[in-house]
Amino acid sequence: MPIFRLNPPFLAGANRVTLQMLQVLIALIPAVIAMTYYFGPAVLVNVILAVVAALIAETVMLKLRDRPLKPFLSDGSAAVTAVLLALAIPPLSPWWMTVIGVTFAIIFVKHLYGGLGYNPFNPAMVGYVLLLISFPLEMTTWLPVQSLSEQPIGWLSSLQLIFTGQFNGLGIDAYSGATPLDAMKTQIVLDRHPEFISSQPLFGMAGGLGWEWINIWFALGGIWLIYRKVISWHVPVAMILALLIISSVTTLIDPTISGSPLFHLVSGGTMLGAFFIATDPVSGSTTLKGRIVFGAGVGILTYVIRIWGGYPDGVAFAVILMNMLVPLIDYYTQPRVYGGGATR
Amino acid sequence: MSAPLSRFPGGLKLPGHKKRSTQQPIRKTPLSKHLVLPLQQHIGAAAVPIVEVGEKVLKGQRIARAEGHVSVCLHAPTSGVVSAIGEHAIPHPSGLSAPCITIETDGEERWIERQQIADFRQHSAHELRQIIRDAGIVGLGGAGFPSFIKLNPGVHHTVETLLINGAECEPYISCDDMLMRERADGILDGVEIMLFALRASRCILAIEDNKPEAISAMRYALSGRPHLSQTEIVIVPTRYPTGGEKQLIQVVTGKQVPSNKLPIDIGIVCHNPGTAYAVGRAILHGEPLISRVVTVTGTDVTHAGNFETLFGTPIKDLLAFCETRRQPDEPFIQGGPMMGYSLAGDDLPITKTANCILVGVEDVAPPAQPLPCIRCGDCADVCPASLLPQQLYWYSRAKDFDKTRDYNLFDCIECGCCDYVCPSKIPLVSYFRFAKTEIMNQEREHQKADLARERHESRLARLQREQQEKEERQRQRKAALAASKAAKAKEEATTSSESTDSVTEEKA
Numbered sequence: 001m002p003i004f005r006l007n008p009p010f011l012a013g014a015n016r017v018t019l020q021m022l023q024v025l026i027a028l029i030p031a032v033i034a035m036t037y038y039f040g041p042a043v044l045v046n047v048i049l050a051v052v053a054a055l056i057a058e059t060v061m062l063k064l065r066d067r068p069l070k071p072f073l074s075d076g077s078a079a080v081t082a083v084l085l086a087l088a089i090p091p092l093s094p095w096w097m098t099v100i101g102v103t104f105a106i107i108f109v110k111h112l113y114g115g116l117g118y119n120p121f122n123p124a125m126v127g128y129v130l131l132l133i134s135f136p137l138e139m140t141t142w143l144p145v146q147s148l149s150e151q152p153i154g155w156l157s158s159l160q161l162i163f164t165g166q167f168n169g170l171g172i173d174a175y176s177g178a179t180p181l182d183a184m185k186t187q188i189v190l191d192r193h194p195e196f197i198s199s200q201p202l203f204g205m206a207g208g209l210g211w212e213w214i215n216i217w218f219a220l221g222g223i224w225l226i227y228r229k230v231i232s233w234h235v236p237v238a239m240i241l242a243l244l245i246i247s248s249v250t251t252l253i254d255p256t257i258s259g260s261p262l263f264h265l266v267s268g269g270t271m272l273g274a275f276f277i278a279t280d281p282v283s284g285s286t287t288l289k290g291r292i293v294f295g296a297g298v299g300i301l302t303y304v305i306r307i308w309g310g311y312p313d314g315v316a317f318a319v320i321l322m323n324m325l326v327p328l329i330d331y332y333t334q335p336r337v338y339g340g341g342a343t344r
Numbered sequence: 345m346s347a348p349l350s351r352f353p354g355g356l357k358l359p360g361h362k363k364r365s366t367q368q369p370i371r372k373t374p375l376s377k378h379l380v381l382p383l384q385q386h387i388g389a390a391a392v393p394i395v396e397v398g399e400k401v402l403k404g405q406r407i408a409r410a411e412g413h414v415s416v417c418l419h420a421p422t423s424g425v426v427s428a429i430g431e432h433a434i435p436h437p438s439g440l441s442a443p444c445i446t447i448e449t450d451g452e453e454r455w456i457e458r459q460q461i462a463d464f465r466q467h468s469a470h471e472l473r474q475i476i477r478d479a480g481i482v483g484l485g486g487a488g489f490p491s492f493i494k495l496n497p498g499v500h501h502t503v504e505t506l507l508i509n510g511a512e513c514e515p516y517i518s519c520d521d522m523l524m525r526e527r528a529d530g531i532l533d534g535v536e537i538m539l540f541a542l543r544a545s546r547c548i549l550a551i552e553d554n555k556p557e558a559i560s561a562m563r564y565a566l567s568g569r570p571h572l573s574q575t576e577i578v579i580v581p582t583r584y585p586t587g588g589e590k591q592l593i594q595v596v597t598g599k600q601v602p603s604n605k606l607p608i609d610i611g612i613v614c615h616n617p618g619t620a621y622a623v624g625r626a627i628l629h630g631e632p633l634i635s636r637v638v639t640v641t642g643t644d645v646t647h648a649g650n651f652e653t654l655f656g657t658p659i660k661d662l663l664a665f666c667e668t669r670r671q672p673d674e675p676f677i678q679g680g681p682m683m684g685y686s687l688a689g690d691d692l693p694i695t696k697t698a699n700c701i702l703v704g705v706e707d708v709a710p711p712a713q714p715l716p717c718i719r720c721g722d723c724a725d726v727c728p729a730s731l732l733p734q735q736l737y738w739y740s741r742a743k744d745f746d747k748t749r750d751y752n753l754f755d756c757i758e759c760g761c762c763d764y765v766c767p768s769k770i771p772l773v774s775y776f777r778f779a780k781t782e783i784m785n786q787e788r789e790h791q792k793a794d795l796a797r798e799r800h801e802s803r804l805a806r807l808q809r810e811q812q813e814k815e816e817r818q819r820q821r822k823a824a825l826a827a828s829k830a831a832k833a834k835e836e837a838t839t840s841s842e843s844t845d846s847v848t849e850e851k852a
Binding site: 001002003004005006007008009010011012013014015016017019020071072075077114115116117118232281282284286287288291330334335336337338339340 | 353601605670679684706707709713725731758763764766771773
């Protein structure tokens with residue numbers, strides 16, 4: 001093959017942004033299947049809706065910013081943002097909520113900061129937080145696991161609930177309830193013992209019923225990403241270890257403070273956050289040591305917000321708070337250069 | 345004796361593509377009608393012609409002398425007539441011309457008288473270095489630094505280890521591999537002389553493990569020289585850029601060359617096997633450096649291989665000899681695919697630093713249409729200098745050159761690993777080269793400005809001093825004048841008083 005570039009190197013590896021994003025999407029498939037199994041087809045409806053909204057917002061913004069459509073639409077980053085946000089919000093969110101969250105993430109969090117590669121904050125998480133603080137009620141109620149539900153939600157009911165807000169004369173709130181994390185938090189306030197709470201039908205072996213498996217599938221997908229070298233192990237390992245350590249310490253000091261350390265590992269957005277959110281390269285730390293600091297910070301903040309904060313889960317806030325610290329972390333965690341670097 | 349191998353951070357496993365050019369032994373390139381010899385084929389000052397147009401020259405005859413310390417001589421690669429001395433296109437990425445001596449060959453290959461030295465130990469290291477300099481020997485690995493300088497430990501350094509860099513880590517290139525396979529004994533001749541000149545206690549010959557034939561050939565040659573007991577062959581893992589001087593030093597010794605220092609500062613001197621071979625030929629056979637082994641290879645070359653090629657041979661003749669599918673004016677690479685440079689025209693001569701001519705590569709880098717950096721950090725993972733290329737890119741792009749220095753821009757060896765793995769296909773090395781050039785230009789400007797300011801200030805000081813001196817002189821003159829005036833006045837006063845006296849007297 002004749003060379004194209006006039007400057008070295010003239011070779012290039014097979015690595016591509018599109019390829020990386022595509023592998024992230026593939027790694028999400030097992031967890032999406034698991035979520036669909038536990039919460040019904042509403043999950044898929046949400047994902048599709050979010051991706052369509054994201055691609056439209058991306059196209060409009062690229063046009064407005066006078067950027068070429070093909071390379072940026074095909075990079076896959078908008079789809080990844082959309083899928084992550086769709087998996088983070090309740091399956092039965094009304095369609096307009098999903099659309100607002102996704103378009104806000106793409107337009108305000110990504111493109112107004114300069115588009116791909118320039119956003120200091122994780123778009124999916126800022127979109128999520130926007131929805132959380134704007135629509136707290138809708139955002140903190142989830143569908144129960146299908147096996148606990150009196151009437152499983154099928155395709156028809158999912159579509160009707162998402163797009164009209166009603167099915168069989170009942171609203172979304174009639175079908176949904178608290179998440180295990182939420183239940184744990186509100187019942188602890190009522191002075192119930194975590195072990196008692198965990199014995200309720202909403203809970204499974206270690207975490208919430210269904211939720212624990214969803215978390216495991218997220219983790220397995222993430223491990224595959226590490227194996228494929230799309231992400232490095234530093235952020236997830238640091239985040240999981242930090243969460244494990246801080247929850248173990250607090251539980252040792254006060255066993256009634258919250259669920260077990262294991263409960264926190266496989267509940268809520270822990271694994272989604274550890275392998276798919278906190279590993280976002282654009283808004284995360286880039287040095288190896290920095291990634292460990294970043295991951296550990298997310299893990300600790302997640303737990304702190306879950307236990308002492310006002311929201312049942314804290315991954316999104318933890319990630320955004322750590323995003324703010326990234327320039328600082330990166331500056332102070334530079335690796336030692338070969339030869340020690342120039343002394344200036 | 346051998347210590348366990350260390351490893352350098354980062355690096356890449358690249359497909360080697362070496363077999364393409366190692367199927368045939370080294371062949372001779374046919375003699376071209378004209379040989380074009382740039383006066384500068386080395387780092388340092390260009391050589392100065394000592395022949396005239398129309399002069400007959402013999403093979404090996406000196407045609408240009410070294411100018412200044414960092415410079416070497418140039419020789420006629422064959423017998424013939426000097427047909428021109430003047431500007432000619434040279435193999436440089438800039439595409440510029442430079443002064444060259446052109447020789448019209450006569451095909452007789454008549455050698456000049458050669459001074460052979462049977463026992464080099466009878467000579468001083470200084471004399472040997474002089475011969476090596478006069479033989480025009482430069483580093484044949486690609487940089488072209490005059491070798492005699494790197495064979496001089498000087499008074500401030502002790503060289504413990506001579507490291508022969510036979511890693512040849514860049515894909516496609518195989519000239520050192522073939523040289524080691526076929527001329528292992530000649531390389532060891534040079535090694536002995538180098539050890540003697542450097543007063544080094546040991547020699548390490550490092551070869552990547554993808555060259556088993558070269559390793560066994562060198563081993564066999566070494567077994568025939570029991571007196572070289574302090575020389576060992578170290579097999580290093582094949583990983584790009586192991587052949588980088590600093591990286592290889594880390595692999596075989598575990599030591600790092602401190603930033604802004606040279607290997608000699610930690611007692612190590614590196615040479616290329618081709619250079620060692622040339623040193624052996626120059627001392628033992630009296631042959632100056634007039635040819636080298638050039639790898640001609642690539643996906644578009646029909647008869648790839650290694651060719652003993654006289655300097656000055658037009659690349660187009662070499663390519664025609666090997667047959668290529670290259671289109672006219674299609675760029676090709678001189679050097680390796682990672683660190684070489686592209687050349688457009690082919691009416692360019694083979695020079696001392698031309699280790700490889702590469703026409704067409706697999707996994708070719710796409711035309712530059714990069715996506716934005718997504719800060720994935722893959723570049724930092726592969727950087728052998730442990731830099732943060734994504735930060736350097738960010739600041740180079742923003743022309744924040746102070747920050748690029750904070751991030752140790754000048755420790756970048758431009759190996760291209762970061763470019764290779766970048767998922768956005770950003771030409772990172774080009775950005776770093778740009779930043780380095782800008783900084784060096786700025787520094788030159790600074791120095792110029794400093795000099796101008798100093799000159800201006802000293803001029804002002806001089807003017808002021810002169811002014812003061814002038815004033816001082818004037819003042820002194822005035823004072824003297826005033827004094828003399830006063831004296832005069834006094835004198836006058838006395839005389840006039842006398843006269844008035846007399847007048848009054850008269851009046852009276």
